[in-house]
Amino acid sequence: MDVLLKADNISGGYNNKEAVIRDVSLEVKRGDFLGIIGPNGSGKSTLLRLMTHVLIPQKGKVTLEGKDITRMNLKEFSRKAAFVPQETLINFSFKVQEIVLMGRIPHLKRLQFETKKDFLAAEDALSLTDALYLKDKEIDRLSSGERQRVIIAKALAQEPVLLFLDEPTSHLDIGHQIQILDLLKKLNQEKKLTIVIVLHDLNLVSEYCDRIVLLNEGRIFCEGTPSEVLTYQNIEAVYKTIVVVNKNPISFKPYVVLVSGNRVCRRD
Amino acid sequence: MTSSLRIKILVLFIMLAFAVVLGITKGSVNIPLLELFLAENRQILYLRLLRIFLAIIAGSGLAVSGIALQGILRNPLAEPYLLGTSSGAGLGAVIAIIMGVGSFYLPAAAFTGAILSIILVYAIAKQGNRIPAQSLILSGAIVSIVLSGIIVFFISMSTNEALHGFMWWLWGSLEVYDVRLLFMVSIVVLSGIAAIYVFSQDLNAMSIGEEEAIHLGIKTETTKKILFFITSLITASLVSISGIIGFVGLIIPHIMRFIVGPNHKVLIPCSCLAAATFMVLCDTISRTAFSPLEIPIGVITAVIGAPIFVILLKRSQGVK
Numbered sequence: 045m046d047v048l049l050k051a052d053n054i055s056g057g058y059n060n061k062e063a064v065i066r067d068v069s070l071e072v073k074r075g076d077f078l079g080i081i082g083p084n085g086s087g088k089s090t091l092l093r094l095m096t097h098v099l100i101p102q103k104g105k106v107t108l109e110g111k112d113i114t115r116m117n118l119k120e121f122s123r124k125a126a127f128v129p130q131e132t133l134i135n136f137s138f139k140v141q142e143i144v145l146m147g148r149i150p151h152l153k154r155l156q157f158e159t160k161k162d163f164l165a166a167e168d169a170l171s172l173t174d175a176l177y178l179k180d181k182e183i184d185r186l187s188s189g190e191r192q193r194v195i196i197a198k199a200l201a202q203e204p205v206l207l208f209l210d211e212p213t214s215h216l217d218i219g220h221q222i223q224i225l226d227l228l229k230k231l232n233q234e235k236k237l238t239i240v241i242v243l244h245d246l247n248l249v250s251e252y253c254d255r256i257v258l259l260n261e262g263r264i265f266c267e268g269t270p271s272e273v274l275t276y277q278n279i280e281a282v283y284k285t286i287v288v289v290n291k292n293p294i295s296f297k298p299y300v301v302l303v304s305g306n307r308v309c310r311r312d
Numbered sequence: 313m314t315s316s317l318r319i320k321i322l323v324l325f326i327m328l329a330f331a332v333v334l335g336i337t338k339g340s341v342n343i344p345l346l347e348l349f350l351a352e353n354r355q356i357l358y359l360r361l362l363r364i365f366l367a368i369i370a371g372s373g374l375a376v377s378g379i380a381l382q383g384i385l386r387n388p389l390a391e392p393y394l395l396g397t398s399s400g401a402g403l404g405a406v407i408a409i410i411m412g413v414g415s416f417y418l419p420a421a422a423f424t425g426a427i428l429s430i431i432l433v434y435a436i437a438k439q440g441n442r443i444p445a446q447s448l449i450l451s452g453a454i455v456s457i458v459l460s461g462i463i464v465f466f467i468s469m470s471t472n473e474a475l476h477g478f479m480w481w482l483w484g485s486l487e488v489y490d491v492r493l494l495f496m497v498s499i500v501v502l503s504g505i506a507a508i509y510v511f512s513q514d515l516n517a518m519s520i521g522e523e524e525a526i527h528l529g530i531k532t533e534t535t536k537k538i539l540f541f542i543t544s545l546i547t548a549s550l551v552s553i554s555g556i557i558g559f560v561g562l563i564i565p566h567i568m569r570f571i572v573g574p575n576h577k578v579l580i581p582c583s584c585l586a587a588a589t590f591m592v593l594c595d596t597i598s599r600t601a602f603s604p605l606e607i608p609i610g611v612i613t614a615v616i617g618a619p620i621f622v623i624l625l626k627r628s629q630g631v632k
Contacts, residue, residue, distance in 0.1 A: 098526050119529030127527040134520050135386060136574035146517055150529040155510055157577075202528070 048074045048206055048238050049095065049125075054104035056094045063102055064090040066262045072206070072240055077232045079249040080242045081273075082259030083283050088242045091259065092210050095240070096127055108206070122150040126199035128209040132191065137182040140194050144170055147201030162201075169200035173227060189220035196224070200231070207231075209241040213248070221245075225252050246300045250274050251292065258282060274298040320572055324585040328368075331592040335367070336360045338596050340604050362488040364592055365498070366553065370486065371560060371591030372584035373501040373550050377543040378561025379583060380508045383515035383576065384536045385448065386522070388566060389624060392547040393558035395452035399459035400429020401544075401551035402481050406466050415493050419500065423548035429455055430544060460556075483608030484557035486595045497549040504546040505584065511539060512576035519574065557610045559617025560587055566624060 049072040057064035064087045072078055080088050093099040095106050097113050106113045113121055126147070134143075147169065148162040158166075170176040173193040183191060192212060199207060209228070213221040229252055231237040243249045249256055249270070256273040258265045260282045266273055276289045279300060292299040337345050339360060348357045374392065381390040392398050404425020405418050413421060436451035437443050463481055488494050508515075514535045517525035525532050550557075564587040565579065572582045594612045601607060 093523075096527065098523055117529075118526070118531055122527055122529035127523075129521075129523065132521060132524065135388065136519050136569065138516075138520070138574050142516075142573070142575050143520065146520070146528060149513055149517055152513070154513065 046074055047071050048076070048109065049240075050107045051091075051095060052104050052107065054094055054101040054106060056099050056101040056103070057090060058099070064262050065094060067104075068259075068262075068264055069104075070095075070257060070264070070267075072238060074205075074238055075232070075236055077229070077239045077252065077254045078241070079253030079256045080240065080259060081244075081246060081249055081256060082265070086259040086282075087262040088259055089210055090262075092127075092208050092240070092242060096125060096208055097121055119150045122202060122204075124204055125206040125208065126202040126204040128192075128196050128199050128207065128212045130211045131188070131215050132195050134183050137184050140170070140175070140178045140181050140183055140186070141166060143183050143194055144198045144201050147198040150202055165203065166197075166201050169197040170194075172200055172231070173197045174223075188215045189217075189223075192216065192220075192224060193227075196227070204237070206238045206240070209239070211242050211244055214244055221248065228252070246274060246279070247292075250297045250299065251295060270298050274300060317572065317578065321582065321585070324582060324589070328585055328589045328592070331589045331596070332364055335364045335592045335596045338600050340599065359488075362491065362494065363486050363595060366486045366488055366494060367591040367595045368588040369498045369501050370550050370554050370557060371564070371587035371589075372505055373546045374557060374560040375564040375583040375587035376505045376508050376580055377546045379565045379576065379580060380511070380515065380539045380543050381561075382565060383519045384539050386519060387448075388569075389449055389562065389621070391559070391561040392543060393556065393561065394449060394456070394621075396429045396433045396455035396459060397426045397544060397547045398551050398556040398558070399456045399463070400432075401426040401548040402556050403459045403463050403466075404428075404548070405552045406463050406481055410466060410470055415490050416496075418493065418552040419497060419549045422552040423545060426544040426548040426551075429459060430540065481551075481555045482610070484555040484610035484613075485606070485608055486554055486591070486598075487606075488553075490553070493553050497553045500549040501546050504542050504549075505580070507542050508539065509576075509580050511535060512580055515539075515576040516574075519576075555608075555610065557613055559613045559621060560591065562624070563617050563620045564590055566620065 051068055051070040053067055053069050055063040055066050055068075068091060080091065082088050090099065094101050097118060100114055108116065108121065108124060144166040145158055145162060148158055148165060151162070152158065167176065170179060173196050175190065175193040175197055178186065178190055178194060183194065186194065192215075196212070213224050216224065225248060228239055228241070232239050241253070253270065255267065256270055257267040258273050258278060265282055266278055274289060276287050279287050279289070286303045288301045288303060290299045290301055291297070333345060336348060336357065337343055339356070341356075343353055343356065347353060378391045381392065381395065382388050401422035402425070405422040408418055408421030433448070433451050433455045434443065436454065437448040439447060460482055467481070514525065514530045517528045517530050518532060518535065522532050565583050568579055568583045568586050572578050594609050594616075597612050598607045598609045
């Protein structure tokens with residue numbers, strides 16, 4: 045598997061304040077399903093922003109297929125890499141189809157109207173996310189699960205090779221969480237879409253990701269397969285909380301069990 | 313283009329045509345449409361057509377500037393009048409007149425005033441690196457009041473006799489007093505509208521979020537700067553010929569979003585038609601309601617616009 049995206053010793057943060065991410069090196073291989081985890085404020089979202097051209101690294105560089113992304117045309121970059129945020133609040137009542145067609149902007153010239161090809165790409169993306177029936181609805185009338193499927197469809201309409209997601213399921217119930225992650229798994233396996241996802245839920249990461257990066261205070265604490273990263277030693281050190289790591293009886297992947305504070309005290 | 317959209321656009325055209333007919337036939341004297349073309353009425357027809365032309369230019373320019381600002385600020389309440397840009401332009405123009413600058417340079421002076429007022433409004437509204445929408449509206453209102461006050465001061469202190477009659481700097485008038493200036497202003501405004509239309513795709517992307525737009529390959533910082541520049545240019549040109557006219561850039565885009573949707577490729581042309589119609593009607597009211605007296609057009613747009621602004625403000629607070 046060749047390297048698709050590479051972060052080479054990057055540091056960066058917001059404006060000229062102290063760097064949030066410090067000396068992070070990371071390789072994303074083609075076909076990866078990479079999870080990024082870490083406590084609040086450990087720099088997960090900042091790392092994604094640095095890797096997607098939203099923030100420019102103060103030090104180091106990010107390359108996509110060997111090219112420095114700061115030297116790439118922004119549209120060229122967004123034809124390769126798409127992004128799904130945690131939640132999208134849209135103040136204007138765009139139709140679902142219009143939102144998904146915006147995913148075609150990187151492929152269009154200024155003032156160029158969408159062609160049949162773009163409409164087809166939008167419909168394909170909507171059917172992949174099981175949201176085609178929402179096509180003519182207004183985006184601000186959808187439930188959060190439906191809205192997130194539409195936003196993912198918009199990202200897929202970009203026809204990217206690499207998809208970044210920043211906690212895409214944190215506002216969804218478990219049913220919708222699994223639905224979205226199953227969809228990502230399917231895209232990863234069938235369409236060879238490379239996925240980099242920030243997730244809060246350690247068990248979802250364990251279940252779906254092939255490789256995990258654990259961030260702590262802006263640096264990589266460790267990285268590897270779920271069973272290498274999700275050990276109680278690593279989790280307790282980074283999250284400062286007591287856990288027991290079992291195995292999921294069905295997938296045999298690590299399964300993190302929380303231990304509430306009271307119980308720890310009583311045991312003492 | 314869907315057939316329902318075609319019908320809506322057709323209706324907008326018919327309404328504009330109706331407004332234009334109303335505008336040329338009504339006035340201090342009412343003249344039936346056919347008699348207007350008689351030789352003795354040629355002068356009246358010419359004057360009224362000029363006025364209607366200015367109404368169309370001013371309406372479209374104000375509405376499209378409003379749309380552009382609303383898109384880049386992601387706030388349906390943004391508008392050149394409420395952000396103080398219009399007052400800045402007005403002050404610039406009034407100072408230029410007092411200093412005896414020719415009308416040819418009036419738009420340039422207005423533009424300088426507009427840019428300076430934008431910088432001032434932003435400096436006041438800025439909290440760290442963020443500009444919260446509510447504080448932007450507030451600082452816009454403050455700057456607008458102060459600058460209008462200074463305009464009144466200059467007008468009342470001025471020995472320039474002509475300026476004393478120029479109440480319309482504050483409340484607007486579509487009376488054309490300089491055809492050359494009208495010509496110049498229309499070129500600036502029409503090319504400004506065309507330039508903003510070129511950005512309709514970028515505006516679509518930015519109205520769903522600034523970071524979203526970056527991920528779609530839009531250079532948001534550059535786009536914002538260009539659009540601020542163009543809207544200031546349009547506002548300044550319009551103020552230098554017709555004074556400060558408020559709320560048009562707020563209510564027309566809002567109503568049109570409701571009717572044709574928020575897609576800027578459709579919204580911009582439809583808003584031009586609707587705003588043109590609205591301005592022609594408001595101007596007709598301003599000329600005829602208390603004839604032979606003429607009420608400033610800004611009074612009419614404010615009376616109609618302010619209640620709609622309140623409704624919008626309430627609704628946007630409800631969302632948060």
